[in-house]
Amino acid sequence: MFTVLILGGTSEAYQLAEALHGSGDSGGCGRRVISSLAGRTAQPRLPAGEYRIGGFGGSDGLVAYLHRESIDAVVDATHPFAGQMRWHAATACAAAGVPLLRLERPAWQAGPGDRWSEVDDWPTAVAQLAAAPPARRVLLALGRQELAPFAALDGVHFLIRSVDPPDPMPPFASAELLLARGPFTLADERELLVRHAIDTIVCKNSGGDATDAKLAAARELGVRVLMRRRPPQPDSPTVATVAAAAQWIAARAGN
Ligand SMILES: NC(=O)c1ccc[n+]([C@@H]2O[C@H](COP(=O)([O-])OP(=O)(O)OC[C@H]3O[C@@H](n4cnc5c(N)ncnc54)[C@H](OP(=O)(O)O)[C@@H]3O)[C@@H](O)[C@H]2O)c1
DSSP: OEEEEEEOSSHHHHHHHHHHHTTSSSSSTTEEEEEEEOOOSSSOOOOSSEEEESOOSHHHHHHHHHHHTTOOEEEEOOOTTOTTHHHHHHHHHHHHTOOEEEEOOOOOOOOTTOOEEEESSHHHHHHHHHSSSOOSEEEEESOGGGOHHHHTOSSOEEEEEESSOOSSOOOOSSEEEEEOOSOOOHHHHHHHHHHTTOOEEEEEOOOSSSSOHHHHHHHHHTOEEEEEOOOOOOSOOEESSHHHHHHHHHHHHTO
16 A cells, blocks of 8 residues: 655644545545654644654654655655754655655745844844844744743843743743644734734744734734744755645555
8 A cells, every 4th residue: 555654743734634534544545644743742633544643763763664664655744944854854765765745835925014034043033132223022933942042131021922831931031921823813913912012023934824914913013023034955856735745645656
């Protein structure tokens, strides 16, 4: 049976698993579909069909897994800011001779009215927050494990939005935690920015429409955005949509 491994953790990975899982049999069209989650969130949403949770143990571990489960194709649908898994997937698939496709949603682009500054790392974002005119009330919309560099900034109140609570919480002088999972609406984001008198948003260029409403709200309200650029990625064939990834698999599976 043609076996596909989806490296997941994104809405596209869930959608692809659902599309491939088909109409309720063990994989649809004679395919076996296994989704892989890193296991970062306490109560992850479970994908359609088969799944596994936890790291593979580097690229060598992934090579062993590809052989053990007789994987015929891999779709790396990990998050645009998951910096490592893509390299392990590229190395492992090359070593095991398994075709690899990267599924990555397009990045957001600044448009008229946006007040974005793009940064490559968080220390640069911290320096920009401190530079004149300094930020006073900042929405941090980034991973809960990435907060520490911001805790050193005095004189700034942070509204920290994350899916799970930071553990441990870095020692911010002034911060408030908002636990929430997207998608977020424009009306809600507008209300949030106004209620907390946010002057700057710090976020990553994740792309997609689940969390882009904050950018539209920021544009409307003239709020500044410090946008982190995406990390580099291997030279793997890449598609932007779930439909294109499903087609790629169908072509390899011969159906
Ligand atoms: N980084 C983000 O901003 C972000 C946002 C939303 C969702 N996510 C999702 O959260 C997961 C972890 O993110 P990260 O930034 O820590 O990723 P990462 O830097 O690319 O990966 C770190 C390690 O976590 C394991 N891993 C990552 N994705 C995995 C997967 N789908 N299945 C099994 N193991 C996986 C691998 O461990 P081994 O080396 O042991 O195999 C990998 O070396 C990813 O799956 C990603 O799609 C990340």
